[in-house]
Amino acid sequence: DAKTTQPNSMESNEEEPVHLPCNHSTISGTDYIHWYRQLPSQGPEYVIHGLTSNVNNRMASLAIAEDRKSSTLILHRATLRDAAVYYCILSRNTDKLIFGTGTRLQVFP
Amino acid sequence: SQTIHQWPATLVQPVGSPLSLECTVEGTSNPNLYWYRQAAGRGLQLLFYSVGIGQISSEVPQNLSASRPQDRQFILSSKKLLLSDSGFYLCASADILGYTFGSGTRLTVV
Numbered sequence: 660d661a662k663t664t665q666p667n668s669m670e671s672n673e674e675e676p677v678h679l680p681c682n683h684s685t686i687s688g689t690d691y692i693h694w695y696r697q698l699p700s701q702g703p704e705y706v707i708h709g710l711t712s713n714v715n716n717r718m719a720s721l722a723i724a725e726d727r728k729s730s731t732l733i734l735h736r737a738t739l740r741d742a743a744v745y746y747c748i749l750s751r752n753t754d755k756l757i758f759g760t761g762t763r764l765q766v767f768p
Numbered sequence: 769s770q771t772i773h774q775w776p777a778t779l780v781q782p783v784g785s786p787l788s789l790e791c792t793v794e795g796t797s798n799p800n801l802y803w804y805r806q807a808a809g810r811g812l813q814l815l816f817y818s819v820g821i822g823q824i825s826s827e828v829p830q831n832l833s834a835s836r837p838q839d840r841q842f843i844l845s846s847k848k849l850l851l852s853d854s855g856f857y858l859c860a861s862a863d864i865l866g867y868t869f870g871s872g873t874r875l876t877v878v
Contacts, residue, residue: 695867702858702869703812746811755802755827756860756867758812 663747668763671737679732679762681747686727689751694721694732696743697761703746706732742766770795774859774870781877787832787846789873791859794840801842802860803834812858818842849877 664682671677683692691710695703707714707721709730714721720733734741746761771794781787793799800819804812814827816834824834831850835843842859854877859870 693867697812700856700872700874702860702872703867704869705866708866755800755814755817756862757814758804760811 663749663759665745665747665759665762667760668765670765670767671734672767673738674736677734677737677741677764677766679734679745679747679764680729681731682729683747683749684728686749690749691751692721692723692727692730693748693750693756694719695746695748695756695758696741697746698743703758706745737764737766739766739768769865770799770861770863770868772859772861772868772870774873776873777871778874779876781849781875783851783877784848787844787849787853787875789844789857789859789875791842791844791870792840793842793861796840796861796863796865798839799861799863801836802862803842803844804858804860806856806858808855816844851877853877 693708694706697703722731744761803815818836
């Protein structure tokens, strides 16, 4: 399974945009880039995923580098409820998801 | 969309006792099913996955086993719990629309 590298933690203030980076230099052509987040004592929650083009949904945006070796999850306006651990994962369709350590996002009022 | 039912939410069991955690899935057919464990302050570790009834793959050697007696039922078991089996256990289901996780069972072995 291709690996991803994320910063251990990031901080943001409420109402500010947050850019969460992920490096995946060994990504293969069939790997999708998935983002999940986990709030304390809950199961992971799907955020967004993409293959080559940038993606937008109601939760976030995903910016994928042209060479696909990195991506950035963008939360346009952070809220206190966005405080969670964010996982960037490479996977092919319904393949098993292998979680790394993720990025712990703290949001300050 | 998929819905996962996992119970109980919390469980305290003595060392050496048996374990049975059940996970059922609604809203999909023939999903891939997964059991994950998360130790305190750590990431999620994949324990087992299943691509169909009776088909189980184990990811790591351990004191646990899994079974899939029906298409949308996945069971995690142990004959004798160890202290190291404590953790947060999550069931997940995946179909062509994506992954869905259950709300988890927090197991404390005492």
